[in-house]
Amino acid sequence: MKSKLTLFILxxxxxxxxKKTTNVDVKLSTSGKLTYKLxxxxxxxxxxxxxxxxxRTDTYYTNYNILLETRLTDPNGLVDFGNLNPSxxxxxxxxxxxxxxxxxxxxxxxxxxxxxxxxxxxxxxFSGTFALAVRSYNNNQPLKNIGVVMIPSNKFNYAATTAANxxxxxxxxxxxxxxxxxxxxxxxKQYAIYLYNTVTNASYNYNNSVSxxxxxxxxxxxxxxxx
Numbered sequence: 450m451k452s453k454l455t456l457f458i459l460x461x462x463x464x465x466x467x468k469k470t471t472n473v474d475v476k477l478s479t480s481g482k483l484t485y486k487l488x489x490x491x492x493x494x495x496x497x498x499x500x501x502x503x504x505r506t507d508t509y510y511t512n513y514n515i516l517l518e519t520r521l522t523d524p525n526g527l528v529d530f531g532n533l534n535p536s537x538x539x540x541x542x543x544x545x546x547x548x549x550x551x552x553x554x555x556x557x558x559x560x561x562x563x564x565x566x567x568x569x570x571x572x573x574x575f576s577g578t579f580a581l582a583v584r585s586y587n588n589n590q591p592l593k594n595i596g597v598v599m600i601p602s603n604k605f606n607y608a609a610t611t612a613a614n615x616x617x618x619x620x621x622x623x624x625x626x627x628x629x630x631x632x633x634x635x636x637x638k639q640y641a642i643y644l645y646n647t648v649t650n651a652s653y654n655y656n657n658s659v660s661x662x663x664x665x666x667x668x669x670x671x672x673x674x675x676x
Contacts, residue, residue, distance in 0.1 A: 481561050482566065485540055486568070494525040505537060574663075597622055619640070640660060
């Protein structure tokens with residue numbers, strides 16, 4: 450009889466333990482992650498580039514971007530902004546250089562709840578085409594073998610020699626038989642155009658403010674007077 454009572458107590462204990470429920474806390478993610486990589490044309494990461502992260506604020510009266518933080522890319526060209534609230538963020542890199550030419554990178558990247566966003570950008574994609582035609586004041590004919598120098602406007606000195614301007618130029622070349630020359634230059638960057646005689650190095654003419662938009666083509670003309 451005693452053994453039956455013991456068995457009954459054990460069965461009751463097992464039944465009660467089976468009815469016990471376990472509470473599990475489930476936390477839903479309310480943020481996403483963002484990593485950003487800058488590369489050159491060969492896919493190599495660009496190190497020590499300053500990347501600024503902005504959030505957009507819209508009000509009834511105006512729209513503007515708020516700087517959240519600035520970080521430098523690591524040796525692989527990568528910057529990790531970690532967890533961010535879902536939003537469409539503006540990324541700006543204003544010190545990225547390829548072949549010693551500085552590019553201005555500006556683009557929006559969307560961060561989604563619970564997702565890891567890994568964005569890779571080729572810096573030179575932020576460029577446009579600048580096509581220059583050089584003609585004569587005398588007879589409006591195209592001029593070949595005219596030296597053309599593209600200098601960042603903040604480095605241009607109209608009183609400097611041709612040799613000095615060539616040292617600070619991003620791009621240089623000479624016009625073809627049709628008096629034309631084309632450059633692929635960084636977008637949203639102000640340039641001075643400097644024209645010179647490739648035989649004497651004497652200056653012909655200059656213009657201190659030209660630029661192109663990303664993926665756009667600008668056709669431009671300049672005239673020079675030749676004796």
